[in-house]
Amino acid sequence: MASENQHSVLKVTNLSIGYSHKKKDTVVAQNLSFELNKGELIGMVGANGIGKSTLLRTLTGMQKPLAGTISILGKKLEEYHPLELASLLSVVFTEAPASKNLSVLEFVSLGRQPYTNWMGTLTPNDKEKIDWALEITDTQKLSQRKCFELSDGQLQRVAIARALAQDTPIIILDEPTTHLDLYHRAYVLKLLKKLTKETEKIILFSTHEIDLAIQLSDKIGVLTTDAFYFDQPCKLIEEGKFNALFPEDIILFDAKTGRFTIKD
Amino acid sequence: METQKSYKKVFLLLFVLLIAFFLVNISLGSVAIPLKDIFASFFGGDVSKSSWEYIITQYRVPKAITAILVGSGLGAAGLFMQTLFRNPLAGPFVLGLSSGASLGVAFLILGAGAFGGFLSNALVSEWSLVLASAFGSFLVLLAVLAVTFRVKDTMAILIIGLMFGSVTSAVVAVLSYFTNAEKLQQYVFWSFGSLGNQSWNGVLILTICVLVGLFIAFFSVKSLNALLLGENYAKSLGVQLKRTTLLIIFSTSILAGAITAFAGPIAFIGLAVPHITRQWVTTSNHRVLLPAVLLLGAIVMLICDSIAQIPFSEYTLPINAITSLVGAPVVIWLLVRKKKLLF
Incomplete structure (x- = not known):
């Protein structure tokens, strides 16, 4: 373990998320693997209903994963006592x-x-x-x-x-920018950015503000119906992953400006 | 939870008021007894009339203590339920807890009547009354809680409470069809509610029940504070939700059940007292709020009881009527004046 990334705090391996109801599993997303390091600001983007909230609920231990593991500091999430977990991970709902x-x-x-x-x-x-x-x-x-x-x-x-x-070393926020005007959206995200730099905390947030997230996040997770991409925003842009976010009939991602524009 | 203001003065005032109204409550009644003689009978001095001493020690003091226990207990039960259901309109009466307790008692008194004779006398003792009524309120609270897991709607919970009220009266109507007049009368008088006619033994049992209920809740104060944020936040703070919820339900059922068994279903105290308290004690911290609710609940109940006595007359009004007359306007006033009820 020590030979691996020393700054790694939260590690997700082959995670399947969704709901288990009467022995029938409804898979929302599967094969999610990523690692969060100290001092990183991470944005999670995805269309409505794609499973961002389910992912966040699973990461915070509110909901059980269908398969795969989440570990914090080398110990599995479900092995933590609730109080112990509360000193490692805080949530903003x-x-x-x-x-x-x-x-x-x-x-x-x-x-x-x-x-x-x-x-x-x-x-x-x-x-x-x-x-x-x-x-x-x-x-x-x-x-x-x-x-x-x-x-x-x-x-x-x-x-x-x-x-x-x-x-806590990890803070997870569920759509912290909803209901806010543009100024406050930027204000909140800049505050999060500042906190990651000053305190070395890992801050993960889900958002619909894709252009703001691209500008500020160290890494972005892109949830689409078929796949999950997790990388630095510039690399995701190069590879054209953002176009997979939405159906391409109305809006398209412009790699130069880093934002979505209406298709002519 | 940090609370910046100091509430020492408020507590001192409440405490002085409690003592004052306790003495007023004892001195008022069909015969007015001067304070001097009240103190004399407390401390074994010479009382002007020996009948006064008997009235004070055997009737009025047990009644005043019952009032204190009932007011404090119901106020606390209301506070817990408002936090647990995160609903400012929750209270033992509104949510049907008192109805559940009544149902338990109805089954005991009227049902035992149907069994007839020997068994009925054995069944209707003070302890069995407490058990039946606590069990009734516990079942209702569990049912209401089961509903809240499925329906997150505030209105739905209140309507369920109302439905339990209707079911109770229906079941009581059916039961009363099959019982004799004497048992029915016993039940009807119980349902009017009364603080008086408690033996010292009864007061002791009630005290134990209320203390047990409060003792359990006392250890939940921290979790209750976390619940103010909502279930998700409480969980994320490491609160063990199921255990906490069960403890609070247990405590509330004991409080509401035991009190209803002894004093009958008493309306509005559980709902109104926490709200009146919040007008003075502006913090939401249960460490401050709970003791304030206990004191204020006792004071309000002593006042209601003093009014119910109709001083210097031989009439006594049903206590339930007085608490409704006092409590309902308070709730309406809070809604109209403040535009909203907060918890």
Whole structure:
């Protein structure tokens, strides 16, 4: 193992994802293999319903894989105790917190749960981590606001702050740019980029913002109906993989500009 | 969960209010007893009239303690259910827990009547009443939970609760057809709800049940906080969802079941008290919220009971009517004034 890539943290081998229902398996995607290294920002792109969410749910342990393995730091995902896993992997879901009555500070500090005692008492170290998370996402000023008072852009930043407070080497975000305007989409993705560089965290996000993902991600996973491609964005462009994303009747990928254009 | 504000003053105020209303509750009744004599009977001093001492120690104090237990227990049960179902309208009464408990009791009282004679007296003891009613509410809660796994819709859950209410009254109607008038009367009086006429033995049993229920919940405070984020987030924070859910359901059934067994189905306390508390204690942290709900629930129940007594008269109103009269407007006010109910 040591002879392999030393920066590898998360490794996926021959993964099949999908749903198992009454002994019948519905395969959404299969033969996925990739490796995530320290400090990488990874985008997952794919058409609606192609299985991005299923993949993310499987990677976070919310859903069992149909076949293949996911391992973090050499240990299989399912062998981790829930609490142990919570200190390695944090998730930002698309949904807002169920209780909108939570204050931003309360929301973010819940990220410390895997580390606190049975009463949830915060130590000075916990508070330091929370302050840092609020600061780096520029949300300190919001800390006393209630979640229902926030705009979508603010809420997304706060959700990221919560994941940062959880202090994990891996963060997985499910479509962090939905509901946001162009400025905030770029803001959120740039923030993620900055975090990977400054903290060496692995940040994986699914998105529909293909052009933004190409500009910022270190690697991109492209989920299509037939195959899964995983590489650096420039290589994927060279090989013309992005055209496999959608049916080619309306839009085409322009390799020069790195974005989709309407077909004449 | 970090909570910046200090709530010491709020708790001090609540505590003082609790003591004050406890004393007011004891001094009011068909005969007014001066505070001096209340203290005298507590601490073994000379009470002006010996009948007063008997009224206080054998009737009013057990009743006031029952009120405290009922208010605290139902308030806590409501708080847990609002968090567990992530639904601001959840409560033991709304979700049909009280109906389930009633059904259990109906089967016990009316069903035992159908068996007749010797068996019926043996069956209807305080403990069996508690068991039947806790079991009833446990079953309803499991059913509601099974529904929430399939339907994520808030409305559906509430409608299920209403349906359980209808089923209960239907089953009770069928049962009452086959029982004698005496048993039926016993059930009807129970269903009005009453805090009074509790023996010290009964108060002790209720205290044990409420403490057990709260004890279980006490260890779930951290998980309850995580549940505020929703199931997915809670899971990703390492919360063992099934175990936590089961513990909370268990605790809630014991609380709601035991209280309903002793005091009858009491409406709105479980729903309204957590919401009133949130107006004062603005944090969502259960470590602060739960003790505040316990105190406020006790205070509200003592007030309701004092009103139900109709001071200086010989009439006593059914406690269920008073809690509805107090609780329903509060919920409506919160909805209209605040435009939304948050949990």
